[in-house]
Amino acid sequence: xxxxxxxxxxxxxxxxxxxxxxxxxxxxxxxxxxxxxxxxxxxxxxxxxxxxxxxxxxxxxxxxxxxxxxxxxxxxxxxxxxxxxxxxxxxxxxxxxxxxxxxxxxxxxxxxxxxxxxxxxxxxxxxxxxxxxxxxxxxxxxxxxxxxxxxxxxxxxxxxxxxxxxxxxxxxxxxxxxxxxxxxxxxxxxxxxxxxxxxxxxxxxxxxxxxxxxxxxxxxxxxxxxxxxxxxxxxxxxxxxxxxxxxxxxxxxxxxxxxxxxxxxxxxxxxxxxxxxxxxxxxxxxxxxxxxxxxxxxx
Amino acid sequence: xxxxxxxxxxxxxxxxxxxxxxxxxxxxxxxxxxxxxxxxxxxxxxxxxxxxxxxxxxxxxxxxxxxxxxxxxxxxxxxxxxxxxxxxxxxxxxxxxxxxxxxxxxxxxxxxxxxxxxxxxxxxxxxxxxxxxxxxxxxxxxxxxxxxxxxxxxxxxxxxxxxxxxxxxxxxxxxxxxxxxxxxxxxxxxxxxxxxxxxxxxxxxxxxxxxxxxxxxxxxxxxxxxxxxxxxxxxxxxxxxxxxxxxxxxxxxxxxxxxxxxxxxxxxxxxxxxxxxxxxxxxxxxxxxxxxxxxxxxxxxxxxxxxxxxxxxxxxxxxxxxxxxxxxxxxxxxxxxxxxxxxxxxxxxxxxxxxxxxxxxxxxxxxxxxxxxxxxxxxxxxxxxxxxxxxxxxxxxxxxxxxxxxxxxxxxxxxxxxxxxxxxxxxx
Numbered sequence: 001x002x003x004x005x006x007x008x009x010x011x012x013x014x015x016x017x018x019x020x021x022x023x024x025x026x027x028x029x030x031x032x033x034x035x036x037x038x039x040x041x042x043x044x045x046x047x048x049x050x051x052x053x054x055x056x057x058x059x060x061x062x063x064x065x066x067x068x069x070x071x072x073x074x075x076x077x078x079x080x081x082x083x084x085x086x087x088x089x090x091x092x093x094x095x096x097x098x099x100x101x102x103x104x105x106x107x108x109x110x111x112x113x114x115x116x117x118x119x120x121x122x123x124x125x126x127x128x129x130x131x132x133x134x135x136x137x138x139x140x141x142x143x144x145x146x147x148x149x150x151x152x153x154x155x156x157x158x159x160x161x162x163x164x165x166x167x168x169x170x171x172x173x174x175x176x177x178x179x180x181x182x183x184x185x186x187x188x189x190x191x192x193x194x195x196x197x198x199x200x201x202x203x204x205x206x207x208x209x210x211x212x213x214x215x216x217x218x219x220x221x222x223x224x225x226x227x228x229x230x231x232x233x234x235x236x237x238x239x240x241x242x243x244x245x246x247x248x249x250x251x252x253x254x255x256x257x258x259x260x261x262x263x264x265x266x267x268x269x270x271x272x273x274x275x276x277x278x279x280x281x282x283x284x285x286x287x288x289x290x291x292x293x294x295x296x297x298x299x
Numbered sequence: 300x301x302x303x304x305x306x307x308x309x310x311x312x313x314x315x316x317x318x319x320x321x322x323x324x325x326x327x328x329x330x331x332x333x334x335x336x337x338x339x340x341x342x343x344x345x346x347x348x349x350x351x352x353x354x355x356x357x358x359x360x361x362x363x364x365x366x367x368x369x370x371x372x373x374x375x376x377x378x379x380x381x382x383x384x385x386x387x388x389x390x391x392x393x394x395x396x397x398x399x400x401x402x403x404x405x406x407x408x409x410x411x412x413x414x415x416x417x418x419x420x421x422x423x424x425x426x427x428x429x430x431x432x433x434x435x436x437x438x439x440x441x442x443x444x445x446x447x448x449x450x451x452x453x454x455x456x457x458x459x460x461x462x463x464x465x466x467x468x469x470x471x472x473x474x475x476x477x478x479x480x481x482x483x484x485x486x487x488x489x490x491x492x493x494x495x496x497x498x499x500x501x502x503x504x505x506x507x508x509x510x511x512x513x514x515x516x517x518x519x520x521x522x523x524x525x526x527x528x529x530x531x532x533x534x535x536x537x538x539x540x541x542x543x544x545x546x547x548x549x550x551x552x553x554x555x556x557x558x559x560x561x562x563x564x565x566x567x568x569x570x571x572x573x574x575x576x577x578x579x580x581x582x583x584x585x586x587x588x589x590x591x592x593x594x595x596x597x598x599x600x601x602x603x604x605x606x607x608x609x610x611x612x613x614x615x616x617x618x619x620x621x622x623x624x625x626x627x628x629x630x631x632x633x634x635x636x637x638x639x640x641x642x643x644x645x646x647x648x649x650x651x652x653x654x655x656x657x658x659x660x661x662x663x664x665x666x667x668x669x670x671x672x673x674x675x676x677x678x679x680x681x682x683x684x685x686x687x688x689x690x691x692x693x694x695x696x697x698x699x700x701x702x703x704x705x706x707x708x709x710x711x712x713x714x715x716x717x718x719x720x721x722x723x724x725x726x727x
Contacts, residue, residue, distance in 0.1 A: 049685075049724075051401045134557070135559075135560055135562055136556075137560055153545035155549075156544060156548055161548065244488050244489060244547060246697040246698060261369075261370040261371050262690055263686045263720075
């Protein structure tokens with residue numbers, strides 16, 4: 001009897017578990033399970049060209065480490081992710097600062113600014129492809145012709161190809177930065193600015209010593225989301241440049257697609273995916289450490 | 300009262316829509332071969348044909364579902380096979396059949412498809428889908444890859460017929476170059492499409508990709524020479540200023556805008572893109588000519604056989620018979636013409652070639668003449684190493700075009716990449 005009442009009391013104390021369990025099971029089932037299954041597949045030789053597969057240990061990891069194109073793909077990924085995150089954050093911050101001020105048409109601009117975020121990546125890739133198409137039908141080439149300039153085949157030059165790719169991804173990601181940072185700006189206590197103003201602080205000093213430190217938690221979230229989002233981007237690179245010319249715009253996420261769906265080598269694709277998963281985890285830990293360490297400095 | 304009538308009407312509607320005891324037939328197809336196709340005529344053709352089939356067969360209820368497009372479709376089918384979730388019948392790329400046969404779920408059609416009906420089909424189209432004397436799918440379309448030109452542009456350049464020899468081709472290309480037009484554009488992006496154009500030329504040079512056991516031999520002896528000649532031909536065109544290195548990121552679709560504006564005199568493309576070209580640039584209708592790329596050795600690039608096919612997965616007799624009913628209906632020459640014509644596919648059936656749509660179109664007759672007159676018509680080898688092989692061959696094109704990789708190096712690099720994978724696969 002006493003045992004039953006203890007059990008009932010425990011149940012009653014932890015009844016919140018019944019409410020959160022469905023969500024936990026759903027999230028684990030839809031994210032953790034596929035991720036772990038992917039890791040498991042990376043230790044096999046699963047290839048869609050064959051009916052069977054077996055455990056091969058670290059063979060796929062050795063193969064990836066000795067892949068001749070790996071240095072180039074890693075370099076491309078680093079350039080792509082760093083540029084996109086830096087541009088997305090800085091443009092997002094600038095736009096958020098502007099939209100946070102009581103300027104005419106602010107509401108309308110805020111609504112329009114979100115549009116690129118709701119357009120599917122594949123559509124954005126097709127839009128940019130149309131924009132930078134090498135033929136005379138390309139919008140940029142049409143603009144060039146108005147000024148008497150020669151048509152360009154943008155995607156045949158490795159540097160221009162990467163620039164267009166970065167531009168397309170930044171264009172899509174900036175609205176998220178604006179929304180996050182605008183939300184953060186609106187939570188900053190106005191009295192801080194008034195006090196700083198009375199003390200004679202300049203606008204730059206207010207930005208540096210009030211706005212940015214207050215925005216740090218939001219910036220952290222933004223950096224993590226932008227980094228993992230960009231690392232995992234496959235739709236825009238695939239539809240816009242396909243990794244070319246050569247491998248000059250091939251990023252790790254695109255290598256996963258190519259290995260998994262073009263070469264049908266599911267295990268090798270899972271190996272690259274596992275590496276990206278680890279990279280994401282590592283970068284998140286680094287960001288958290290760096291930003292937390294900075295938070296602790298003033299005290 | 301009104302509630303009672305609403306319920307009665309709903310019930311009647313349900314019963315009419317799905318007759319009691321009707322066999323529900325699940326059909327899988329990629330979007331562009333379904334009533335949801337983005338190309339209007341294709342969507343209309345499938346909508347009309349499915350509706351008519353449904354009307355003629357009230358004992359069968361069709362339920363069509365969309366397969367992911369392109370290369371993602373095969374993994375989807377294999378996943379479905381592993382969890383027992385395959386459809387009863389599906390439109391399948393003929394290249395997937397060998398792999399699907401391995402799953403043990405694809406049903407042989409020998410008992411369903413009569414010999415008389417099969418006699419109408421190009422023998423190679425049946426043979427390529429036959430394994431251990433069992434026919435596993437019914438190919439209903441074909442595509443040709445080769446060189447497309449605008450007839451008015453060709454005439455403006457002073458030619459009244461397509462180049463038939465390498466020298467004639469060079470003369471045509473030089474004339475185009477002198478007129479300030481890009482002479483030719485060939486897909487160079489690292490994709491399967493680039494490989495298809497490449498192996499068409501490679502086969503024209505007499506090369507072979509794999510031996511009878513499926514082992515890659517494209518780099519050995521005469522095959523290696525043929526592949527080197529193929530890459531050298533691309534490089535030679537660049538050196539002569541007839542082909543730009545800008546094609547190294549382009550697939551067939553990316554070349555078409557240059558064709559529409561007349562910036563290029565000829566593009567390597569596919570007959571499957573023809574309806575899209577007409578839709579994008581209606582003035583091209585009646586203004587397009589085609590020719591297989593003539594090669595310096597006196598041969599021509601070889602046509603590749605391969606297209607879409609109907610396959611049946613249903614194992615129980617009731618669903619299998621219902622599925623075959625649908626397949627036979629879709630293979631009827633008039634119905635097949637509606638689909639193939641709308642999509643711009645080339646037929647594999649003589650009776651479809653005889654339909655007015657094909658018989659009365661000079662361009663279609665050019666395609667027919669190319670296939671009929673070809674000394675070599677091949678399918679891509681349906682072996683597990685092919686995707687790796689295709690990727691390795693197309694990967695070299697950008698380097699060959701910009702001169703950073705010599706044709707001989709390209710062959711070696713492709714060999715190293717493919718054989719490493721072949722050994723890995725052999726150790727399974």
